[in-house]
Amino acid sequence: MSDSGRGKGRLVADRRYPKKAAPTKAKPAAAKPAKTARPKRKTAPRRRSRNPIVAFILGIFGFVFGLIWRIVWRVSAVVMIVLGLAVAYTYTTVPPLNQLLDGRAQGSVTLHDRDGKVFAWRGDQFGGTVTADSVSPYLRDAVIATEDRRFFLHPGVDPIGIASAIRINLREGRGPLQGHGGSTISQQTAKLLCLGVEYDATKWKNEAEFVGDCRQGSLARKAKEALYAIAMEIKFTKKDILSIYLNRAYLGGGAYGAEAAAQRYFSKPASALNPAESAMIAGLLTAPSSLAPTSNMDRSRERAATVIGLMQDQGYLTTAQADDARAHPAVLSDAAEARAGGYFADWVMDNLPDFASVESRQDVEIRTTLDQRLQRAAEDAMNAVFDEKVRDGSKAQAAIVVMSADGAVRAMVGGRKTGVSGVFNRATQAKRQTGSAFKPFVYATALELGHGPFDTVVDEPFCMNIPGSGQWCPKNYTKEFKGRVTLTDALTNSLNIPAVKISESVGRDMVRQVADQFGIRSDIDNTPAMALGTSEASLLEMTGAYAGILNGGSSVRPYGLMELRIKGDPDPMIGAGGGIGERVINENAAKELIYMMEKVISEGTGRRARLEGREAAGKTGTTQAARDAWFVGFTADYVAGVWMGNDDNTPLTGVTGGGLPADIWREVMVRVNEGIEPKPLPMIVPERPATQVVSQPQQAEPQSQPQRQPDPIENFMNKLLRDILGGN
Structure with a gap:
């Protein structure tokens, strides 16, 4: 087998991370293999160096x-x-919801006329609790559209609204926080609640100072309002907050809350308001006092038209509904339109007991003696005479009081400007010299002491030595003397010298007592000039005193309150506050005096006051330099008094009691007695003595010349003069 393959490596890749081999015996060093070339690592492109700065x-x-x-x-x-x-x-x-709805600082007084109709309001009116669901939906929508269009979207504070307000303020040249505030309804409610702080008399000088602190607009205060608004948003529902706002907001005319405003202006509940009425009330939130329809109807309607436009733009009204609301703007109810008896209402309020005043925080209802028909008659009469007979630019003022014979005041006008309240009332507050209007009390005293209308007195040059003042010589207005005249003629022609003689003969103290018992409560001078009306009295006092003559000689206490009850209580707490009092002079004397005063109108200085087809009696009065002019008189049904003068006590120009005051009195009585069957005056027409001779106007003989057939009055006067002057 061939071994030619030994020593050759395996035909597979080596492990990248070979396992550590077990230690082996050292081997003979082998020849090092040739190094293999490593692949060059790619390098990132070289960055440009950053500018060190x-x-x-x-x-x-x-x-x-x-x-x-x-x-x-x-x-x-x-x-x-x-x-x-x-x-x-x-x-x-934050208190519970039910504690936050009625936030008035004082109670209310609602005044009804003699027929039970409301004619005036005083104090803080609150018609009762309403909710966002119980008021008219038009009113609810009008308030939201006007005051806070995103009310249901924000958490109590509206950043968009604040930014918009700042932009508007800057565009109009104001500071960013001056003018529009961007406050939500929740924030406004927090302000109305004074951030939950209750009035404490020990910490504040008065409630006005406390309220002023509540209404301040500092940044710190705004921040607190925002916190309170957010807290309310957490504690209450949106409708709860809106309900508090609808109950607490001041809406002009003394009305606090939607229900009071609806009743005050439209004599209907807040649930029955139509779009035009709702827009008018919602529009008042911006400036309730100046925009109130009872103050300025034109401005109120202009603002309401703006609110209607907002409601249309935001989808609360259709185009047809908005057009109809503009075409038929809201109109005041008869009671609100009349604004009747402002002076009368002020007088009644001034005479309320403390427990029934607005400061008592109780809601009070009062039935009064006011007759709105007679009130309009008095106002119309004054306006007619001033429009037709008083020169333009005249600053002369006038006042009128109309009452029944028992002292029940039926109408009162305290100045030329009618339909107002809270101003100076010349019928009750002005004390002015009465002039010859005082003379009936001199003759009443004489008649009470047994003298008759046809007893005589001599009108002649006359002087008295006044201890400490020297000689006093009264003169007649005409500077003429009529000689021997009857008491009737002396009163008819308002002769001064006979009045002084009679006053001195019957005794000044007696005259003062009679006048006081008839109701002249002002101090009466204890001087001979007293008979000529140098003392001061109010028109109300004088009219009440003449009512005592009409009713047969009994005193009266003028009154306007018939019944007072706490609202909700069935039983009255107070009954009538005046009426007929004790007898002052006997009935025959009163009836004879009425006869004498009838001659003043039919034949004497008051002829311009004559009424066609109706008997009337009265007396003129003009003070020194014509600073005051009076006419006070009566028919069988009503007594009326008229005063005219300047507030600064400067003389009138060409005015006497028998002139413009008599004209005003006649115009008042024509209107007051309209539709009333004429009745004769309760007077006695005495028989003139057959031997009575009344001298014609002539220069009287000197006092030292004896008179033929002197009467008892003259005898007394001669004796008195001898005692005073030291004569024989």
Whole structure:
């Protein structure tokens, strides 16, 4: 067998990673085989060297960015943890839903007229709790479209809305946080809740200061509102938050909440509002006081039209519905439109007991004596006379009071501007000299003491020595003297000297007592000039005193409140606040005085007040330099008083009580008595004595000349003058 193949390798590849061979005995070294050439390793292409400056800058940026990133995510994590803890804590401070619906600071007073119709509201009106589901869907949609179109999408804070508000503010030239705030309904609700802080009288000077703090718009306050809004979003549903907002929002006219606003402006529940009415109420959220339809209907309708456009754009109204709402804008109810009795309502409110005022936080309902027909009559009469007979630019003011003979006030106008409230009421607050309108109390005293309408007194030059003041010589308005006149003629022509003589003869104290008992509560001067009306009184006092003459001589206390009850209670807490009081003069004396006062209108200084086909009685009054002009009088059914003057007490120009005040009185009485069957006045027409002679206007004889057939009054006056002047 041939062995030529020995020593040749195997025809297979060697193992790449051969196993380690077991140790063998050393063999003789063999010749080294020739080295085989290794394949060359491929090398990557050589990179271009980086610019060291660029590398340095990029390195710095990379380091800074990495550092910022590490700081930001750590700070963000801390902020999120702190924010979460703050929201969690705020969540625990949010009261239950039922405690958040009525947030008024004070109670309300609803005033009804004599027929039970609402005519005025005072305090914070709250019509009752409503929910987002119970109000009209148009109102709910109008509020969302106007105040927060993404209400159902955000978690309480709307970053898109905030960014949009900042953009608008910058475009309009304001600071980024001035003007539009981008607040959501949730944030606005948080503000209305004062972030859950309750008013504490020990910490705040007053509630106004507390509310001002609640409404501040600082960044810190905004941040707290955002926290509270998010906490509410977690605690309540969206509809719950909207319900709180609909109950708490102020909507002008003293109305808090949707129900109160619906009743205040439209006399209907919030559930029955149509699109136009809903748009008007939602529009008030921007500026409730200035946009209220009772303040400015044109501006309110303009804003409502804008809201209707928003509702249409956001799909809440179809084009047809929006066009119909624009074509038929909301109109006020009769009660809201009338704005009746503002002065009257203020007067009633000023006389409420403390437990029934708005500060008591109770809801009160009051039935009053106001007659809205008579109120309109008084306002229309004043406007008619000032429009037709008072020169343009005149600053003269006037006031009117109408009442029944028992003192029940039926109408009140406290100034030329009607349909207002919260302003100076000249019918009740102004104390002015009464002038000759005071004279009926002088004659009432004389009649009560037994004198008659046809007793006589001499109208002549007359002087008195007033201790401490010297000689006083009164004059008649006409500067003339009529000689011997009856008491009736003296009152008819408003003669001053007979009034002073009679007052002095019957006694000033008696006259003051009669006037006081009839209701003139103001201080009455204890001087001879008292008879000429130098003392001051309000128009309400004077009208009430004349009502005492009409009712037969008994005093009256003017009143406007008939019944007061706490809302929800069936039984009234207070009854009528006034009425007929004690008798002041006997009935015959009152009826004789009415006869004398009827002559004032039919024949004397009050002829411009005459009523066609109806008996009337009254008295004019003009003070020194015509600073005040009065006419007070009555028919068988009503008493009315009119005052005219300037607030600064400067003289009127060409005005006396028998002029413009008599015109206003006549216009009032024509309207007041419209539709009422004429009735005769309750007066006694005395028989004139057969021997009675009334002198014609003439210059009176000197006081020293004896008079023939002197009457008792003259005898008393002569004796008094002798005592005062020291004569024989």
